[in-house]
Amino acid sequence: MIILIENANQLITLQGTKKKARIKEEMSNIQIIENGSVLISGDRIIATGTKASIRADYPELVSQAKIIDATGKVVMPGLVDAHTHLVFGGTRENEFQMRLNGATYMDIMNAGGGIHATTKKTREATFEHLYEKTYEHLNNFLKHGITTVESKSGYGLDWTTEEKQLQVAKKLQENHVVDVVSTFMGAHAVPAEYKNNPDAFVDIIINDMIPRVAEGNLAEFNDVFCEKGVFTPEQSRRILLAGKEHGLIPKIHADEIEPYEGAELAAEVGAISAEHLLVASDKGIRDMAEAGTVAVLLPGTAFFLKADSARGRLMIDEGVPVAISTDFNPGSSPTISLPFIMNLACMNMGMTMEEVLTATTINAAYAINRGHEIGSLEASKKADVLILDVENYQQLQYFYGMNHTHTVIKNGRVVVENGVLCSELQNVTD
Numbered sequence: 001m002i003i004l005i006e007n008a009n010q011l012i013t014l015q016g017t018k019k020k021a022r023i024k025e026e027m028s029n030i031q032i033i034e035n036g037s038v039l040i041s042g043d044r045i046i047a048t049g050t051k052a053s054i055r056a057d058y059p060e061l062v063s064q065a066k067i068i069d070a071t072g073k074v075v076m077p078g079l080v081d082a083h084t085h086l087v088f089g090g091t092r093e094n095e096f097q098m099r100l101n102g103a104t105y106m107d108i109m110n111a112g113g114g115i116h117a118t119t120k121k122t123r124e125a126t127f128e129h130l131y132e133k134t135y136e137h138l139n140n141f142l143k144h145g146i147t148t149v150e151s152k153s154g155y156g157l158d159w160t161t162e163e164k165q166l167q168v169a170k171k172l173q174e175n176h177v178v179d180v181v182s183t184f185m186g187a188h189a190v191p192a193e194y195k196n197n198p199d200a201f202v203d204i205i206i207n208d209m210i211p212r213v214a215e216g217n218l219a220e221f222n223d224v225f226c227e228k229g230v231f232t233p234e235q236s237r238r239i240l241l242a243g244k245e246h247g248l249i250p251k252i253h254a255d256e257i258e259p260y261e262g263a264e265l266a267a268e269v270g271a272i273s274a275e276h277l278l279v280a281s282d283k284g285i286r287d288m289a290e291a292g293t294v295a296v297l298l299p300g301t302a303f304f305l306k307a308d309s310a311r312g313r314l315m316i317d318e319g320v321p322v323a324i325s326t327d328f329n330p331g332s333s334p335t336i337s338l339p340f341i342m343n344l345a346c347m348n349m350g351m352t353m354e355e356v357l358t359a360t361t362i363n364a365a366y367a368i369n370r371g372h373e374i375g376s377l378e379a380s381k382k383a384d385v386l387i388l389d390v391e392n393y394q395q396l397q398y399f400y401g402m403n404h405t406h407t408v409i410k411n412g413r414v415v416v417e418n419g420v421l422c423s424e425l426q427n428v429t430d
């Protein structure tokens, strides 16, 4: 199938020659073409340019193409959500109510709620139930313009359930049009069974779970919640290095609630990304800049936990490549609306609208090792394209809390048209 998108008010390509996540001023350079066109053949982008240049350079392909008229609209790469806890049982609105009444996130977790509550529900849920629920979540992501989603396990904390979560993600990667990129996060919490002997649980992750994840090819990344009362920096280091030995790329939930030298650890172990970073130290930020670690910032979590956001402005100024994600999960950030999170990044972290676009496309793609494939509209990259019903990219942030998605093209196929999902995605299929 050949598709030609034409007449875009603004075509935001995010093209760049550097094969790395963008830093500093590079994050502002979003590369806008007015009256822009994108030519697609099969699942790949053939070219981007002005209407005149594409018609002149590719007359044959253009003559066979289905034309999508983007008059009055903005065209950009499909959004990339680089941090989610996608597969889970149950919901936790009761805890939201408790937090509104003054309880803290960690109080609830230490009393057996939080991650432990979702672990119980996820252990009880059947594979089919989790699959169907997650399929719906992916549809919802797609309707908001997100075409690639990272998915962390970590609501099993035993092998049977961790594997169930990873297998659900794997089956969805095969069956659902949204790309699902898998992260093993057995070290998400210390399960109640090991409360008095957390090191024994760390040993199980290292000696049993990580080898099985690698052997079954069930994940690309290995993540750990390095936080006071969860996993110490030393335990986190052991887990991340063990994963590395098995080919799993380190990621880390770092310095979310209390400073714990998580950013420093990320740089030390060569993590591809450190995530949250609400209370990351100055040194940790400098270390990440030097190591090229992507900061995956989650301003929706800060908003929902009523905490101060990460120092996104400072991180960019210091040379850290920044990505922005939803952290979709049933406790600290139950939203799939990456566009709303983008607005929070502008409002609460001092990021510019251009930086936020970079942070949710090309830099998010680099945070999950996909920068060569997605995140910008460039010849030979995947044809993951978003058409927004706004006149310019500033309106995407200005008209906040709304879904402006008009059309989504995923792998060269129109999957959302006029805001509506294509019919074959509307029923869960295997």
Ligand SMILES: N=CN[C@@H](CCC(=O)O)C(=O)O
Binding pocket: 085, 114, 115, 118, 225, 253, 256, 301, 327, 329, 330, 331, 332, 333
């Ligand atoms: N902080 C740790 N993990 C998740 C929350 C998980 C949950 O509360 O269920 C996060 O990234 O916010």
Ligand SMILES: [Zn+2]
Binding pocket: 083, 084, 085, 253, 327
């Ligand atoms: Zn998380």
